Amino acid sequence: MEKFKIWLRKNWSTVFFVGIFILLLVSPGAKAWLMQQIISTGLLNPKIEKKSVGKPLEETPSVSESFRVKDENGKIINVSELKGKVVFINFWASWCPPCRAEFPSIQRFYEKYGRNSELIFLTINMDEDLKAGRKYLGEEEFTVPFLIPDGSVSKEYFSGSLPTTVVLDKTGKIRMKHDGMADYSKDSFYGQINQLLEE
Template structure:
């Protein structure tokens, strides 16, 4: 017993770090919390870019069509959303970075969901959609629960979770970000406001 006390005195910090590491390894929400703290710094965020045509030539992504289905079974496609700014987020309930950024997406949704020219397509990619529905319900999120209703264009999603895409009113991809980000920053809202003010 004396040996154990001595070891803890000499190696207390190491023991605490090992315990924290084990908790992070086992608990998805703990990993999501840590990632959320990192994302809140903004260092992982991406910015809205200029349209591709300004860089030379039209964008092949402009006419890529994503088709999704809501919980009631209604189908919606991005091609029908011209004239609106579209925020697309691909996520899964088992994905710690997705869980980490979801509170910021909920905050963004709360702020803009009533704007007539803003659309949110939060596309769940769980193999079993019930897991995604349960996660949203458990956390009290009100973000739309959508699933893919066809092939997802590679211009939008290449397999990394989470992936976020923002389309302008012409259907042009203005942001494509793979990985964790914080979408509750004023700097991001400023960019979204600029897109909303543009003419289709």
Template sequence: MLNNKDVSKEKPPANKWHYIKKNAFTILMVIAVGILLVSPDAKSFVLRQLMATGLFNASIDKRDVDISNKVNTDFDFSDIKGNLQNTSSLRGKVVFINFWASWCPPCRAEFPSIETLYTKFKDRPDIFFLTINEDSELATGKAYLDKEKFSIPMYQSKGNVPEKVYSGALPTTIVLDKTGKIRFHHTGFANYASDKFVKQIEELINE
């Protein structure tokens, strides 16, 4: 009569390689999901591939944007040297505002398109790029820009930002016309380097 020890000896060893081969897709998916959960770079890479489809191209002709004169869009901000300014001083310019943080994967995904847009218009005196960093430490945001070799200036908001402009979700992008009215407001990542959006910015500048 066999005891438990003898029975366990007679069982064939589990074929680990067969199991791995049979479940390779599942294992790879688990690894991929794990990487996405812990790596902002991996998440932003995936989002950037989605942006490449053209489904996330920004457009200023949104119908749900409140462009009422009654909406307050003014708030204080400072550059990395601490120089304080208010958006009201930017009247007469189109203002592209983007709230972002280095830890935010959707922000990372869209930032190259913002850099491209900035590069196209940086020498134009009638547009201002106000990229508001929301990292807890200014140096963290600056380090990210330096690492990615982005040339767009970085700012921080000072005091309260009107909720109609920014309610706390990242990324948030707003375009103000020369009178300070909201002409575009979008929460979530988008491609701001598409030909259509570039043309729309040009049209706003020429208004």
């Protein structure tokens, strides 16, 4: 026992960092916290394109026909019918640490703009067990809309990477697509959203 104490005194920093590493491996919350520290730097943040890079939805029939979501009451929202609005789409899952890392920023964004009738939030849960997604939002007291896909989603919007965020302008064109986590509560992002709202 004495030898162990001596070894521990000499190697305490190694033990500490191994403990942190193990915690990060097993705890989604710890991973999310670490990732939040990374995204708070703003280095991973995407930019909304100044010029439209996507096609209008009517020019991509497979998207307008198949990309629909529904809310908890079964109400269907067809993305192709949202023209005239700026649309913020986020694909997420409760088990995904990068999703958990960025979700507080999405909640702050929603609290700031959620009442703006010109901006629609589609936060689309991709959990296989929908109860897990609802439980996560409830535990964290997030109030963003809980939506699920109604049918398949075009790869133009979601190719399987979580989280994925897409922003559509008022003509239905993709102006931003970002695979991976980001901070959507930065003033720089709000400024880009404001420009889209003014177009």
